[in-house]
Structures are given as structure tokens and as C-alpha cells.
Amino acid sequence: MREPIDKSQLTREQRYRIGGAEYRALDILVKLVPAYYLGNVILFAFFFRIYIACSTYAQDVLRTTNATGPIDPWFFSFFQSLSAFNNLGIMLCDASMVPFQNAPAPLIFTMLLILFGNTAYAINLRFIIWSMYKLTPLSRPMRRETLRYMLDHPRRCYTTLFPSTQTRWLLLTLVVITLVEWVSFLALNYWLPVLDGLNWGSRIIDGLFQSISTRNAGFAVISLMDLNPGTQLVYIVAMYISVYPVAISMRNSNVYQVKKKKKNR
Template identity: 25%
Template sequence: MREGRVPPLQPEGAERWSSPRFSSQSRLLANPLQRLFFGDRRRPLPPPSRLVVGLGLLVVVGTLLLKLPGIGRGDPLSWNEALFTATSALSVTGLSTIVAAEDLTFLGQILLLLLIQIGGVGFMVVAVVVFQLLGRRISLLNRLALCNSLGLIDPGAILELTRRVLIGVTLIELGGALLLWVHWRDLYGPGRAVFLAIFHAVSAFCNAGFDLFGQEGIPTDGLSLAILGSLIFIGGLGIPVLSDLLTWPRGHRPSLHTRITLVVVVVLLCTGGLGMFLAESLPGGSLRELSWPHRLGLAFFQSVSARTAGFAGIPIEDLTPASQLLLMTLMFIGAAPASMGGGTTTGTLAVLVLALWGYARGLPSAQIAGRSLDPSMVRKAAAVLTVSLFVVLLATWLILITHHNSRLEPVLFEVISAFATCGLSTGFTGELNLFGQLLIVLVMFWGRLGALTIVLALAQQQPRPLVTYPEEAILIG
């Protein structure tokens, strides 16, 4: 340094702040979306946290979009209406404080359709496809997050499976829309039937439950119920099952998960359909005056829809208490894992039933078809059931104490519907105050991500303990 030259004063560590390495990291941190999907090199977000934060950001964006001029018919949607609708669409639930056919413009209905589609196929799938189109590399953490989003175990070939998922979803929805348009074009006109067919094909396959028929409800003729019910059924099977079934004719044997899922789904469908048919055919039943084939078709459609789809072929408030209890049970169980639906899932039910059966027979572990289930799966299933019951009971209690003169049955039905991302309602949604709406929003958000995802995102995983403690028994039963 030359004599007489005084170096400029810099705060301690300024050279670190001005280094190229820090500049690149500061740019990375300045973009929250990039940080979410590509991660901070120092502390990358774990996969469950990425799912939670990603869905939260989408809810915020969806709320802001629904507040734009030209979305609401007449006055713009209020903030709570926009938040409730965005969360319900992105969680593919269907509960709503507005009537989409009356309170949204055509542009608003298109936006609602896009939110349903993003929520159905999974925002991680959409994000990965966008980044691939932009030529960005998909990191291992993003692949693991995508596995969690799709409910898969093995991250191998996940990007190829993602492309298959998008192609399969598109083909199924287009096929359903074509069938609905052919059937509805004479009823609603060829032009209007196009958008109605596309909207309801997407809503049915994604198990969303939104419809554009307003107070009159969805068409309940046999062909409409068959098409919508088939889309709901396929969407509720789950991506691994659909992938297995597509490769089955070429000599690939379906996995144990696929076989168990198909058995459980068929048992639930028949149990719910026959149970509702019986309950609504007895004196006081809402379907008693209809012919038995129409009655049977409505009962089975409602059984399919109750497992997280949310279309009401029968006014729910007109059902007998026995049918409403049956619907609540079906909603709580929900659809298959890695599907468009929610609930505790058929996988949880199957694992717990197999564990109970194995315990009753004195077996060392749950067994089926010559295979033993990992004890960790039983613990996960028990955790999902326990946390789910806690969430449903807590939310029901909070609504009961904040909504005076409200009865238990409609409140419990509403909470289970939100938790299972189903969308069926006895009409209590319109009676929710601001606190109740925000609580249902949180329950729908929780239900879309699942109990384990939320718990893992909130809790810090502890390392394997180096010390084991002596065992001691406590009384059970």
C-alpha cells in the first residue's frame, strides 16, 4: 500500500459479503420459488417441507388470482371466499362458500378448472415438468419430494413415470369429456356442452366435486352417473395401481399393493352401495319412490363419490342418519394412496386389518399372500389413524364451541368431508363464520398433504438412538 493512501472503511467480514460465492447464494435466496424447488446449498428443505411450502404458495397465488377483476360475477370475491375456494380447488375437495355456476364468470370458472387440475395431478408434477421444459436439472431432493407427492417408494425412473402420469391423466380426462359431450350436447347445446364436459371430466377424475349446475345439481340419469362414476373410480385407484394395470397385459404381474387396493376398493364400493340402497329403500328413505334400478344406480354412485369425489347425486340433507353415518365412514377411509383423493386411504385400512388379523392368529407379523409386512408399515398406519382422529375431533370440537346452536351431526360430517377432501355437505358450509371457514381451510390443507407429510415437515427427525432402555409393560384393553 502506498504511503498516504488510507483504505476505505469496510465493516468486518465485508469481503465475504462481496465474494462471488455469496452473491450467487444471495441470488438463490432472493428467489423463494427457486429456493423451494432447487434448494439452498447450505440447508436444503427436506421433501415433506417442500410439499407443505409449495402447496401453501399455490394457495396464496390462487387466492390472489381469484381476487382479480373479472373473476367474480358482480362484486369481486371477498378475501375469505377467495381463500376458501382456492384451498378447496387445490386440495381437490369441493366444499365452497360460493356457487361456482352463479358467482364466477366464465374466466373465473376456467381459473377454477386450472386450480383443480394442478391440485389433482400434484403441484410437484407440474413444477418438475416446467423445470424440465426450461432445461433445468431436477435434483435428488426434488425427486424425493416428487416420490412423496405421488406416494411412491422407489425414486428410480421417477421422471419417466411423471411423463406417463401426465399423458395418462390427459387421455383419461379427454376420453371422459368426449363421452360427456356426446351425451350432453342435446341437453345443453353443443357449444355449452363442450366446457361442461371438460370441467366435469376434470373435476370427477381429480375427485374435486365442483360442478357448474348450481342449485339443480348434477344430472342423475344413468349414463351421466356411469361416466362420472367411472372417472371418479379410476382417479381414486392411485398412480401405482394404474401404472400396474397398464403393464399387466404384457405379462407383468400386478404388485401386492395393486391386488390389495383393488380388493379393498371393491369391498368398500359394494358395502357402501348396498348399505345405502337398503337404508334409503326402507320407510322414510329418500329413494323409496324411485324404481329399484335407478335407486341402485344412485346408491352405488353415491358410494363411489363419498370416497373423496364430492358429487351429490342425492341431496345429503335428505338422507337418513344411517346413510349419513355410512357416508362419513367411507369419507374417512377415503381413496387409495397416491391417488386424486384423500382420507386415511385404503392402504392404511388394509394394513391395520391385516395386523389385527395376524395378532388374532398369533402370527409374529402381518401376513398376506405369502408375504410379511414390515412392522414399520403397521406403525405408520397406526400413526396416520391416530393423528387423523385427533385432527377430526379437535376441529369438530372447535367448530361446535364457536358456532352456537349447531348440532353435532352436520358439523362432524363437514369436518370429515374437509379432512378427506371429499366435498359432500349437509348444507353447513354456508353457516360457517370466519373462524370456521379458516379452520376448514386448514383441515382441507392438511387432508390434501396427509398426516405423515405434515408431521414429518413439522417434526425434526431424530438420529437413531445409541442407547436402548429396558422394557416394561402397561395395561391395554
């Protein structure tokens, strides 16, 4: 009787076939998740750097905003990208994002990084896998089978990869909570001195930024102490419930827990 072959002697293709779709799915995720992290951080860091190179206002801010001296543009770009993606809320500017109240580009970049790194991470990841599945040609059936397996059985592959129902629910709650914060910012503060000097375009983008940032990261584009108490209350509630949508999605999509419940019945 032949002795079993050690797995180290198997080729990559043999391991793929023997391991099945779940093994291949994990192999894809091992590459996809780090690429997602590094890709977002590096890409948006270059976006920040390009914006600074094209904006004399941003250059003046980095040169004069801190009493300790000017901020290096490259260091600022990568630091801001990394801090926003990891939802740290830390900035090299002493006044946080306040100097960029009238600058939409850095606010938009930071908002996207905050979402991509936290609340919308599971949504983005599923969208990327779905796009890969749609773009994979029919001539590669094994790859399509693997991606389809990841879409049909996401929690068997990754903790924060959810089925379509939970992903849609997560997207809906993200939009609703952000809209409530945004509307409260615009409706309850439009006559207050904290927004004096800001045109409506800046108020809209600043309100959206603050709604996304307050719940997750902690960057500030205006003085939160000077806002209407009603807006502050909405922000407090949003921060309190910020983890629940993802936590509930994880709980409801736990395949092992669902199986256990069915057995108990």
C-alpha cells in the same frame, strides 16, 4: 488417460444401456403418467359431449338448471371431466348431479373418473404396465426387461405404484368399502321419500354413484340430509378411512424402510 465422456454426448440408446432398468423405467413413467392424466380427462370430456349431443334431456338440463343462464356444453364436458378426475366435487350445475338422477351415462362417466383419478389410480397404473409387458413382443428384450422391473420393483420407480400383493389388497378394500356403502344406501332408504319417484334401476345406479362419490369426490345425486341416519354414519366412517388403504399400501411397500428394518435385525 481419456477424460470421461459428458452425459450430454451420449446417445439415447447409450443412456438407456448405461442407466439400467431403473433409468428406463423412469423414462417410461415420465411419459405414461401425464398421458394417463390427459388421456382420461380429454377422452371422458368427449364422452360427456357426445352424450349431451345425443340426449335432449341433458340439453334441457344445461339450458334450464341454473337461474343465471344456460351452460355451454363443451365447457360443461371438460369442466366435469377435470373436476371428477381430480375429485374436486365441483359442478357447473347448482344442484350438483341431482338433475341426472335418471341418466346413467353421466353418472357412470363420473364414477369412472373419480376412481381412475384417486382410489383406483395405483390399480389402473399397474394394470396398464402389466398390459404393456404382455403386449411387448419378445423381439424387444430391453423394453420387456424394463416393464418387468417396474412390476417387480414398483416403489423404486414411483410412489403410488405398488407390488402385486398390495395392489390386490387395495382392490379388495375398494370393493368391500364401496359394497358396504352401496348396500346400506339401498337397504336403509328404500322406503324413504328421498327415493320416491326413482325406479329400482335408478336407485341402484344412484346408490353406487353416491357410494363412490361421497367417499372421494363429494358430488351428490340425492340430498344427503334426507338419507337414513345409518347411511349417513356409514358414509362418515368411509370418508374417515378413505385414505388408509393407499397410505397403508405405501407404508408396507416402502423398500427403503423394509431394508432398514432388516439391517436392524
